Amino acid sequence: MMSPNRTLRPTLLALALSGLMLLPATQAQADDLPTPPWLEERLDAWGPAPHTLPEGAPKPGAPAAWSPGPGQVSSGQLELSVENAVFMALQNNRSLAMEQLQPLITGTFEAVERAVFDPVLFAEMSLSEDETVRQFDQAQIPDQVTRSQRDRAEAGLRQSLPTGTDIELSLRTVRSESTRTDEQFTSRAGLTLTQALLRGARIDSNLASLRQARVDTQSSLYEFRGFTESLVADVETAYWDYVLASRRTQIFEESLAVASQQLEETRQRIRVGDRPESEEISARAEEALRRQGLIDARSQRAQTRIRLLQLINPSVAHWGTHVTPLDAPDPQVPALEPVGDHMQLARELRPALNEARLRVQRGELELIRTRQGLLPRLDLFVTLGQSGYASAFGDAWREVDGPGYDYSVGLQLEYPIGNRAARADAERAGLSRQQALEALGNLQQLTALDVQNAWFEANRTREQIQATQLTRELQEEVLRGEQARFRVGTGTALALSQAQRDLLESQLEEAEAIIRHRQALTELYRQSGTLLLRRGIEAPGDQAVEVSF
Template identity: 25%
Template sequence: MPRFMNRSKGSDLRMRAIHFTFRAALVTGGLLVGLMFPSFLLWAAEPAPAAPSPTDRRQGLTLIEAVAQALERNLDISVSRQNKNIRLTDIIFEQAKFDPTVSANGQYGRQVSPLNRPVFGLSGAALSDIQKFDQNNSQLTLDMTQNLLTGANYDINFAPQRTFVAGPTTFLFNPSWSSGLAVTLTQPLLRNFGVEVNRTFIQIAQNNVKLEEQILRDRILTVVAAVEQAYWELVFAYENLKVAQAALKAAEELLASNRAKAKAGVMSIVDVLQAEAAVASRVEQVLIAEKAIGDQQDQFRRLLNPAEEELRAETRIVPLDPPAKTLEAISLTEAIDTAIARRPEILQAGKNIDTSQLNVQFAKNQMLPNLSFQGTGGMAGLGNDVGNTLSRNFGGDYYNYGAGLVLSYPLGNRSAVSQYNKRQLEAKNAVSTLQNVRQQVIVGVKEAVRRVQTDFKRIETTRSARIMAEKQLQAERERLNVGLSTTRFVLDFQRDLATAQGNELRATVDYNKSLSNLTRTTGTTLEKYRIELQQS
């Protein structure tokens, strides 16, 4: 025994298993087990140490807390949220195409050029003298243009100008002020005519935002379902360890009893060796169960997306919620109707149909001839100062206007026709996709409901089997005490009880996982946890 005193608990268990396995046929193996038995029994009797070391850190966690952590930290969900924000910018981009554009242009110019003629009104000048023409121009041009939802485009242009010619001139005003106001309107009459056609890409952008919302919803459902499944598997791992420890304790108690009887001469050494071999086997099961807890904890912790230092830590996550064992009332018809109304995949498919119909209508419009009405109108003014010029400009005495039609049409129009055919095929595919998704959802809900019902029946069946196994073991122990049975039979019934307990535990955990799957299948996870998504 002294050579094992400094070993860790895990190493101690492994060494015991080795000795029990390879020395089960030797009496000295039985003596070694007898020396090691007291400390081992104390460990096996309690699932958790009475005085944990400072490094044995535990974190109790409810299912709701686990879901909240996963939703807050999950990277896929974070990406989906950002994708939705990106789609929101697409709406603004499409709407901005109908914003007015304003421009201003200021210019100054001077022209000094020779005149190949006398300046009229200049007396005493010789014909051979070269006169200069010196003109200064200052101009400001203001312009505003905008695309309208009807498909029209207008342009308003206002351009005041000041002109000054140095020296004598024949101009009426020097300096002179002139201004012009011009309005141009272009309105498509066939192709690109109407509000619905010109709002197509705004509506598509809005549909894409709705799609991203459903993608986000789907990812939340997926993450929550994965956390629930892993949580119940962690519950199973802990409970399975208790089953293994209970089986080990029962085997050790039988070993102690057999040793006492062998010492009293009423039992053979073979019964002692059989009990020792059983203890070794039970030690192995405890080690396997301990490892399963560690593995499942790492998988569960990974779903919570912790920081790397948290992932490196050896903190034991202890699930606090017990598994449900009562049957929930389920209506198959209501479950199917709920799934069809709430499943993100169906809502996505519906939005895809809306988008495809918008594309079909737009492509159909693009096959029309390009016939546009164009109208122009303007007013002008002239004076020796700004006030006179503007007064004459808007007085309506000097004006111009015009109107016309412009028609263009590509011969054959193959590009527009092929695009229209393409959009029609895409629309048919969208409808088929929705039908396919609905069928998959209906089948999935029916399978999920059957799974819940079956797993609950498994709980009842395995519970009955476990109760029978307990009674059989108790009866066989009583037979052994009066010499009517053997150690082998008792060990077999102990193993049967452990198997029955494990089966009941597995059925219970599977039932809870099935409930989680049903919630995921019907799309009611958000309502279950009262999760609200911000709608656009």
């Protein structure tokens, strides 16, 4: 386990996104909500790029005055602790760099939905001219030709509010002139309000899409946290697999040396007539078995090494870099916390559960939004205007506060016969919400199952440490006894080889039990959703999402 004074505090993208909240129910509060400056925060939140050199490393072309330390590469050598392995993976892993973009992508949809309530500035300008010819039946009356021009300019501001209100303020000026009339300017300032009375009148329905976008962003953060936990677990597992493979290689190398020494001793005894020649076969077979095991151990160590390098992706390393692990698991392990404590933590902190709860919330919002479609659309509109008329542009605007005015009040009704599409949408939203609730209940049950299985595995490997340690100690005693009998001539090379083989297997089982317990603890913490907290890695999603049923 990582010591508290060596906890990791990497800067994750999710930290920049963890403060996002759902939009309040009123427009005044909605205006106070800042839109996340995604592009400005992105570079700071990502941290160092995958190709960034370690801190203190010389820049390209600079004098080589940099001295590598633990977790850094020098001449194809990488000294690595488990904490450094996790830290390097959080900085350089390519899958994590790809996953970091997803919350940013999802967050852009919030801005799209928020833009629905942003004010819109509009303007329009048109120039028109027409000519009409009036012909008379009498030949002595000439045709009358009328030419007219009309220039129109209008600008204004409109906005939709979460209350179902549409507001439009407009300013308009019109210049008209013809061969029959003098040039005239008309100016108008108008205000139009349209209020939904049935469909679209509820604030929670109008804000549903925006809140769903916020929920989607939060879901992506929990998904990102779950991916980060899985990555940390994979890195720790790969690190301890490499430690185990290195230990197995060391054990086989030592056992091969012992088998070679035993073979040479047997040959010497055969030459002096102390042992029959048939015992050389047993000693040679034992040496061959040790060499066979060493070949497999070295191959396994190479595979786990490149797997570890792929996960941590060190910026100045390559596939041939030799990794030297600095940590060794402690065979003295503390007792496990009660399984009930881990299950309670999993119910609150496991990212998959919180993501499922957010899906239920999203389904509730979709149900609220689609239910509005069952209502007819009934809107009340009010239009007020003041107009001014003059023969000059400036005079027309000064006359706007004069006696010229206009107003209109009315109702607009719209209702599709049968309303089949809205009914289908509402029914689908209800079924989807029920499906999300069933999925949440199933995931809660599976979470309890996963946590208990992980706890039982951690407890099993913990007990196996003491059992394999005792077995190894007893096998050492057995080997010493066989060696003593072989030296005095009462034992055989076959019995001695069997004792050496049993000791080798007990050594391997002890090393594997210690490593597997460390990996089982990592898996238990991942299943309970506490792995990042226990490793001191700050990320969003450390609080439970509450869902009302």
